[in-house]
Amino acid sequence: MSASVTSRALDLLGAFDPDHRVLTLSALARRAGMPLATAHRLVGELNRWGALARLPSGEYVIGRRLWDLGLLAPVQSGLRQAASPFLHDLYGATLATVHLAVRDGTEALYIDRLSGHISVPVISEIGSRLPMHATGVGKVLLAYAPENVRTEVLSHLTRVTAYTITQPARLLDQLRRVRIDGYATTGEEMSLGACSVAVPVRGPGGEVVAALGIVVPDLRRERARLVSALQVAAQGINRTLGDSPSVQWK
Structure with missing residues (x-):
């Protein structure tokens, strides 16, 4: 397969995003910027x-084989494997939605999630990317991100809800508190009715490699307990990563 054909096939796959999970052939061609006939041929090959x-409707979705391949990525197979028991412990103790996320450029990439029993509007899904400035796990990742990443994020503070922080100075102050206190919080900044608290997950060398978070309706009475539970879980993940040098987590 030539490079040009490969790039066109990747353009078709790249037409999907969290807001476009199901696409018609025409929409795929339009979003990929290619003639309908070319899209039809390549989509057929990708489908096979x-x-x-x-789908029975004739629309297209990402296939299972890509998901299977994605699970082989080190950040998925290693970090998720190390963190899984601790995510389940957190879920069992809180019955709340639990997240594990890593930084992907200027966004928080959610690599694992356990859905809670508590009725809270949660937008994230495994594989979704959300803005760092509006999420608990994102604020943790942003607090420990390189300076150029923080600068880029601070220059594009989009408002998601009425409570989203869009003032750079205010967000910088929060990020400083994250590094001092060891945790980040949000209050309905990504989704109305949902608050979150998150802590850093460190690798064997002490560097922050992920963030672990919980989403609940209200943090006013439960924050201290949730922070403690998250920190215990994060320390357990850190020990697992350190005790298993063969695990590929980067």
């Missing part, structure tokens, strides 16, 4: 290989 799946 399993990268795309065709």
